[in-house]
Amino acid sequence: MGLSIFFVSNQVMSQVRLLAVVMLLLVLLPSCSRSTVSPLKPSPNGSMLLLTAVNQSQADPRKYLCVIVEIQDASDTTLHREVTPASDTQRWTIQWVSDNEILLDSSDVGRYRIHRQPDDTWKGELGAT
Numbered sequence: 001m002g003l004s005i006f007f008v009s010n011q012v013m014s015q016v017r018l019l020a021v022v023m024l025l026l027v028l029l030p031s032c033s034r035s036t037v038s039p040l041k042p043s044p045n046g047s048m049l050l051l052t053a054v055n056q057s058q059a060d061p062r063k064y065l066c067v068i069v070e071i072q073d074a075s076d077t078t079l080h081r082e083v084t085p086a087s088d089t090q091r092w093t094i095q096w097v098s099d100n101e102i103l104l105d106s107s108d109v110g111r112y113r114i115h116r117q118p119d120d121t122w123k124g125e126l127g128a129t
Helices: 002-032
Strands: 048-054 066-073 078-087 092-098 101-106 110-116 122-126
Touching (some): 066 092, 066 101, 078 110
Antiparallel strands (some): 048 066, 066 078, 101 110, 110 122
């Protein structure tokens, strides 16, 4: 009888240890990882959405882990998508300046502006003021 109590107790302790490890991982893992996709940001007039992601492709090493900018219209059609020169490994912010301009400010490349062109295409450029 004493042996069976020891066995159950040992089994319960193993489950408690496993549960403790799982709970510790659940607490620690989110703080170690970064999300690769941001929430959608509406344009000032609400007609477009700005989405950012991180380039995970290693096809071009210069663009690996750089910020991807995507502009969508209200029906989720992609109007523009580009891999910017800004690295996600550095600090950066992005915002709509107007319905025709987005500013990506990055600690590694500085200001990167994406402008709507007269033909409704979009073009990004470094160092734009």
